[in-house]
Amino acid sequence: MSDPQKLAITTRALNLWYAKFQALIDVTVDIKHGIITSLIGPSGCGKTTLLRCFNRVNERYGYVTTTGEIKLHGKNIYDDDVSLVELRKSAGMVFQRPNPLPISVYENVVFGLRIHKEGGDLKRSVLDEAVEVALTEVGLWQDLKDRLDMRATNLQLEQQQKLCIARLLPLKPEIILMDEPCSALDVEGTRAIEELMFALKGRYTIVIVTHNMAQARRASDECIFMLLGELIEHSRTEELFLTPKNPKTADYIEGRYG
Amino acid sequence: MATELQTELAPERAAPKPAQPERGSAPANKPARAGRGALAIAGEKLIEFVIRLCGISAIIFVFSIFFFVFREAAPLFFQKHEPPAQPEAVVERHADDHSPAAKKFALKEFLFSKEWYPTSQSNVRFGVLALIVGTLSVTALAMIIAVPFGLGAAVFVSEFCGGKIKETLKIVIELLAAIPSVVWGFIGLTVMNPIIQDLFHAPIGLNMLNGAILLALMSVPIMVSIGEDSLKAVPDSFREAGLALGATRWQLVYRVLLPAAKNGLLAAVLLGVGRAVGETMAVLMATGHAVNIPFVTADGSFNPLFIFEPVRTLTATIAAELGEASEGSQHYRVLFLIGVLLFSMTFIVNLTADLIIRGIKKR
Numbered sequence: 001m002s003d004p005q006k007l008a009i010t011t012r013a014l015n016l017w018y019a020k021f022q023a024l025i026d027v028t029v030d031i032k033h034g035i036i037t038s039l040i041g042p043s044g045c046g047k048t049t050l051l052r053c054f055n056r057v058n059e060r061y062g063y064v065t066t067t068g069e070i071k072l073h074g075k076n077i078y079d080d081d082v083s084l085v086e087l088r089k090s091a092g093m094v095f096q097r098p099n100p101l102p103i104s105v106y107e108n109v110v111f112g113l114r115i116h117k118e119g120g121d122l123k124r125s126v127l128d129e130a131v132e133v134a135l136t137e138v139g140l141w142q143d144l145k146d147r148l149d150m151r152a153t154n155l156q157l158e159q160q161q162k163l164c165i166a167r168l169l170p171l172k173p174e175i176i177l178m179d180e181p182c183s184a185l186d187v188e189g190t191r192a193i194e195e196l197m198f199a200l201k202g203r204y205t206i207v208i209v210t211h212n213m214a215q216a217r218r219a220s221d222e223c224i225f226m227l228l229g230e231l232i233e234h235s236r237t238e239e240l241f242l243t244p245k246n247p248k249t250a251d252y253i254e255g256r257y258g
Numbered sequence: 259m260a261t262e263l264q265t266e267l268a269p270e271r272a273a274p275k276p277a278q279p280e281r282g283s284a285p286a287n288k289p290a291r292a293g294r295g296a297l298a299i300a301g302e303k304l305i306e307f308v309i310r311l312c313g314i315s316a317i318i319f320v321f322s323i324f325f326f327v328f329r330e331a332a333p334l335f336f337q338k339h340e341p342p343a344q345p346e347a348v349v350e351r352h353a354d355d356h357s358p359a360a361k362k363f364a365l366k367e368f369l370f371s372k373e374w375y376p377t378s379q380s381n382v383r384f385g386v387l388a389l390i391v392g393t394l395s396v397t398a399l400a401m402i403i404a405v406p407f408g409l410g411a412a413v414f415v416s417e418f419c420g421g422k423i424k425e426t427l428k429i430v431i432e433l434l435a436a437i438p439s440v441v442w443g444f445i446g447l448t449v450m451n452p453i454i455q456d457l458f459h460a461p462i463g464l465n466m467l468n469g470a471i472l473l474a475l476m477s478v479p480i481m482v483s484i485g486e487d488s489l490k491a492v493p494d495s496f497r498e499a500g501l502a503l504g505a506t507r508w509q510l511v512y513r514v515l516l517p518a519a520k521n522g523l524l525a526a527v528l529l530g531v532g533r534a535v536g537e538t539m540a541v542l543m544a545t546g547h548a549v550n551i552p553f554v555t556a557d558g559s560f561n562p563l564f565i566f567e568p569v570r571t572l573t574a575t576i577a578a579e580l581g582e583a584s585e586g587s588q589h590y591r592v593l594f595l596i597g598v599l600l601f602s603m604t605f606i607v608n609l610t611a612d613l614i615i616r617g618i619k620k621r
Contacts, residue, residue, distance in 0.1 A: 057502050062420060088504035095502075099495035102518045111500075115509045167503070 006033040007074075008175055008205035009054055014068035016049060016058070023049045025229040027068075031222075036197055036206045038220035038237070040213060042258040046229040047209045051177050054207065055091040056084060073174060089116055091175040092168030097184050098160035100152035100167075105144055108152045108163055109134050112171040130170040138166040138196055158189035165196060176200065178208040182215065194219045213253060217241050225249045324601060331594035334363045363588065368595065374549045376579065376589045384592045386599070388549045392569035393603075395552060396466055396541060397534040399565060400473035404530055407474065408481030409523060413511055415482065416489035428486075435479035439539040442472045446544025460566040466552055467565045469545035473537055477530035484529055488522020489515055528611040532604055535573075542574035572596050 009031040016024040023046045031037050039047040052058045053070060056077060070077050077087055089112070100108050107114075109131045114122065131148065135141040140162050144150070152163055161181055168176060178197075182190040197206055197219060210216050216223055216237065223237040225246075233240060233249045244250040252258050363384070371385025415427050450471060451463030458467075492515055500514040516523070546568025555561045576593050583590040 055502060057498065060497075060501060085504040085506060088502055093498075093502035095495060095498060097495060099493075099499040101496055101499055101514055111513065112503045115503065115505045115513065164499070171503070 007031065008033040008072065009207070010069075010071045011050075011053075012069040012071075014050075014053065014070060015066070016046075016053065017065045018049075018061070019063045023229055024053070027226075027229075027231045029224060029231055029234060031205065031207060033073075033205050034202050035221040036201050036208060036219060037222045037224060038216035039207065039209045039224050039226060040211075040216045040252075041226035041232075042252065043211075044228075045226040047224075047226050048179055050226070051179055051207060051209050052093075054175065054177055055088045055093055057088070057093065085116070089171045090173050091177055092171065092173040094161070094164050094168070094176065094178040094181045096180040098157055098164050100155070100160050100163050102151065102153050104149050105135075105152050105155070105163060106131055106148040109167050109170065111167055116171060134166040134169040135163075137169055137199075138162040139192070140166060158185055158192055161185060161189065161193060162196065165193075165200075173204065175205045175207065178206065180209050180211060183211060190215070213241075225252065227252070324598075327594055327597045327601065331591050331598050334588065334591045334595060335365075363592070368592070372549070372551055374575075376583070376592065382588065384588075386572065386575075386596060388551050389570055389572045389575055389596070390599070391551050391553075392466075392545070392549075393535060393571040393573070393600075395564070396469045396473060396545060396569060396571060397531060399466060399470035400477065400534045401527070401531060403470060404474035404477050404481060404534075405527055408478045408526065408530060409485055411478065411482045412485030412489060412523075412526070413515070416486045417511055417515065418507065428483075431479050431482050434475065435483075437476075439476065439537060440543075442476060442540040443543030446472045446540060450544065454566075458566060462546060462566075462568060464544055464546035465566050465568045466545060469541045469569070469571075470565075472540045472544050473534040476537060476540065477533040480533055481526045481530045484526035485519075485523050488519040488526065491522065492518045524614060525611065528607060531607055535600070535604055535607070538571075538573040538577045541571050542577055545569050545571065545574070547574055547578065572600050576600075 007030050009029070011027055011029050014024055014027040015022065025046075027046075027050060029050075039051060041047050049058065053066065054072065054077075058064050058066070066078070072087070072091060075082070101111060103111075106127075110127045113127060113130060132141060132145075135144060140159060143159070144155075152160065155163065161184070165176070165181075182193050185193065194215070197208070200206065201221075208216075208220065210219075220237050222235065223240045224234045225232045225240065225244075225248075227248055233244060233246045235245070240249065241253055244253060368384055368386060369390075370387055371383065372388040372391075373383040373385040374388060375381065375383045411427075411431065415424055415431075419427065446468050447464070450468045454460055454463035454465070454468055460467075496514050496518055497510060500510040505513065547570050548568040549570050550568055552564040552567035552569050553561055561567065576596055579589070580593050583593060
């Protein structure tokens, strides 16, 4: 398994503004490598914003200003020599609504390879193998191996979400960022994605934003509670839920607000 | 207090009405209410009818235009312009055959002969092959120029620029659509003509290239606005998916947006084609208006410089000659038949587009 002391993501004094609105206030956090860390908090607390900082996908909106430091495996991602392409390759993201691209299942899985690799790495045999490995890993191979040409947007939602995870894997990311990956899924789908997260943990660092406290409790090793842009508490999940240190955390997990 | 009052009042109000109707007002009230209802219902019916009429008016117009154009052209096939005794073979007569002007109309000659001598004293010939080739070649060349420009501009406006530039560009591009076609023709005649002569050392500047450039510029605005709309309609989640996988902007456009928006983009291109096929004034003024198949030289070999050949289109022919043709004459009816031909061409383009889009949707 992984070295528990190794840190995957660290932030120092991270502030972020959407135009004039400050969405993150002085966030300092250390996310450990190889485990599942969940981000919880009421709507608008900045948990999704924080997640989207880690692969700088926030920046597509021109009006975002960020100060402070974010390091992924010790490398500051705001350094000038960091390539966005490489950053996003190493920190893959799964979105709230499954968003497979409107192309075939096969092409969805190899999409990352096609945009990052060239020439010899794009031989049919290489791609075929990547597809089989990735789909096997997320448990879709048996269901879809005969339907790889099917349009990905016609799959069931649960399969779509699994596919969205599968398409990250050929790029060998170190971190998988998940933004409420189960909110569009039913109970079965949610369970399937959670099982998949357990299967992937260890090899990948998983950060998951969730609205669902029960999910955070059963599916994560560490838990971060955020409120109004600030990081309130970060500890092992059992500790956070059983013996919260901060009264705000206690109030939230008891459902007094949120 | 208030609730008490209401509960007390309510039965009082409700009770007397059925029991003892107020003199005059209550019986008058009921029919009046019903009358207003009837009026409202009638009004609604009327509005519904008008809206329905608006909806089906397009069908009515299309059919009545088709009917009218066809009615003017139809006698060609039924009227006999020559004594029935003459043999069928006359339709195959050659240019040197000095027979009376009016002869039986032959559809085969109409479609496959390039001899267009509608006002000849000695031997009238109505072959529109050169005109069909003219229309198709100018349109094709125009699309070769316009599609990359139009779709490129649509992608730029939709994905690569933001805020003020975007708004300005959209307004300017729409202004381009507002320029009347005769003004385009004017530009072709006076500006492009000498430029093409100087630049390419072409004998004349009024040629296929000139017309095609004008048509391209005229069909770009519609391609940009429809294309931009269809790119805008691509869900943002696809963009995020692509970006989060590390795609660059261009990879995003090429690998995600273009496939996702292909229906709309195809529609944009076909609307551009429709615009180009139907355009009249600009091509009449800019293409040289000579009955000529540009791909063949005088000695019958392939002409590689065909884009510098003058051509004539179907639309321009109708515009230029209909005013001169006496009503009901064979020439007049042939011009209407060209109208039918144009109609069928655009119909086929639209139908194919429709079928393609349906086919894509099904998959």
